[in-house]
Amino acid sequence: MTTPSLRVSKISKSFPGVHALVDVNLEVAKGEIHALLGENGAGKSTLLKILSGAQPPDSGEMEFAGQPLVLANPHDAQRLGIVTIYQEFTLAPNMTVAENVFIGREPGSGVFVNWKEMASRTRSIIKSIGLDIDPMTLVHDLSVAEQQLVEIARALSMQSRLIIMDEPTSALSSKEVTKLFGIVRALKSQDVSIIFVTHRLEEVLELCDNYTVLRDGRQVGSGPIAGTTIDDLIRMMVGRQANALFHHEHHSTARPEVALSIKDLSRRGNARDPHATVLDNVSLFVRKGEILGLAGLVGAGRTELARAIFGADPFASGQIYIGKKLAVIASPQDAIRNGIGLVPEDRKQQALFLSLAIKMNVSMASLSHLKSWELFVDERAEEQMVEEFRRALNIRMAGPRQLVANLSGGNQQKVVLARWLALRPQVLIVDEPTRGIDVGAKVEVHNLLFEMAASGIAIIAISSELPEILAISDRIVTMREGKVTGEIDRAAATQEILLSMMTVGASKAA
């Protein structure tokens, strides 16, 4: 192997309260395709941001092509030939392909752009990667796969020596993936180094030369792909020690009656691509008093499923049954009428009214139970209700009229839970119920979920943290790319099994 093109040694980075990266090393040779692996939150994104100049490391050294590498901003990185293609595209949709490829570096003299040269240079670049379109096409007229290729064309136009690809295949069909791999291999043959971030482990075995696995911000393994199996990689990503904090004494309170079942729920089209498969014939059920865990990687369709059941997004086909009765759910109001509640994944954007008092946040969904003289809010009953929830959920607050914005994340989440408990739902869907709250509050929220289940509420819990899923669920359903890939009892589940069900599908997991 030749001298490393990129050498990263002992890089560390902390954010308030979190060690995002601790002493991470990474070496990528010229013409090497290096897989960077890890679960959600393992530190991959932070490392990418450091390599692309978007964030400085707290400590550690980097070397690129034999020179010390110090990046003040993304522009520095680009000038040195380090180009990052992010998962979220950074193209300007209302500009042409050529303009996007050469944005900020338009060929021409003075303030004038030489359109002819820009178009012809763009044409030769996109042709070399098999994209045969007019460089003057507007980007928003392209498919997602074609947009991905435009991103790559832009990277190539910068004479890149290191291209970092963050989940480049997540939006592509298998045919397009094959094409992308061909391009990546061609780049490799031109001595371009590639860092390839993906959740799809089969792809890693097929394409990459070496790997580095991160877990909780630490480098837990690296080496050549040859002789490594998917199981090896999963074991490294998950780690041996399960998180001790999540060992609850939880006994299932599931009852025999089914509270909610869905049959063949399908939905196509999202904001980026009107033809994308979002949900593909999803069927599942949850019993009264049961906690059903819904596991999957980011983009597997868990949140989309939750929103479809709750009527927040429309779905194309399928049925939702409450008990044995078919329910028509076209809006959150319909869902609430049918006894379904949703604690959404993004507390601040989707659940809280930050400018309003705690009590208004608690009572917002149940105002119809708190009326006096029909039109008015019975504020005495309202404050009494908030006081009951303060005790029951142990919400630390100054008073019911305090602004909810001034509470900690954990207490804010309890306020959102209280909003739904006030409605006495039959089914409660909680999407990432402990995201961004501290460990003590996490345990409290878990115990609340257990109490709610014990009272007969059917709970569907979505979490990206596998230890959490394992700790709170009675039964776990895994999803990948909008499909249900498997179902397993908690007693039989381990992180390794779940991760393989989430990444390669049920058939291989057994």
Add this chain to the structure above:
Amino acid sequence: MVDAKLPAVTPVKFDAFDFLARFAPLIFLIVLMAVFAIMEPRFLSSLNLFNVMRQVSIVGLLALGMTFVILTAGIDLSIGSLLAFAGLVAAAVSKGGLSNRFTVGEGQDALGYAWYLAALAAIGVGIIGGYLQGFAITRLKVPPFVVTLGGMSAFRGAALLFAAGGPISGFEPNMVWWGQGKIGPLPLLGWQIPVPVIIFLSFAVLAHVVLRYTRYGRQVYAVGGNSEAARLSGLNVRAVTTSVYVIMGFFAGLGAFVLAARLNSAEAVAGTGYELTVIASVVIGGTSLFGGVGTIFGTVIGTILIGVLLNGLVLMNVSSYVQQIIIGVIIVLAVAFDTFAKSRRRTK
């Protein structure tokens, strides 16, 4: 149940900035009145103070409606035009048509309709205009700024078309009373209070009760505070959004009726530029253009503040051109203050 482990609650500390943000309009108003009183002794005479109140009452009525709209993070630029159109319709009803539009005084009562029909007509026009705009905003998904900018032009055109450009003057005395009448003298104080002031303050109390104490009021704050969270809490966001434009239309119609009565005339150019004064009054009163924050009390103070400012400037012989500059600068400063306050809330 024993609250044995009730956790320590951080005491609410006195925050000078919060205090200022809350009472800034009132403090500013008092300071302004003191300055004017010192510089121009005529300012504090009760006649002048009632004059100020009477002048602000129509802008004040519109500002009450605008408070509902801005609380949902919306805006309504059409109110001046809608007011002109509604005023002309009310005038035509009062006169019994457009044929004897200039006859003034006794002898034409038989032809026209009673004042309450004129008032209903003005309010009806306002409500329909508001509903159409609310429909365009919620169903056609056009931003409020654009819809009401269109309304600003369309209603002005409708007003000019309806009255063929000319004024309609001379109403029956019962109608004129609503704009020029006074109630009183009050016992002990001996004041005579102009009717428009009583209308303004009565509706201010009503609007305050609706926003502060009703379920509907909660929903207005919720939609403005976080419309996605409101939707996911089962609120009918479209209905609430449409309703605030209907309420705005109601107040535009009511204001049109009172203005026509006060001037004993309605014309198509009435209310030009009102949208700016009204929005300034609401924003200065502490209602956030980002939605979800604001009170009717603040709006009333903001309205009086703008009225006092303009009245004081008139008394001090400041040109009306300069007044426009001052209003413009004040709006920008008030919003800058609001943005600053919001970023402070966020980082907290």
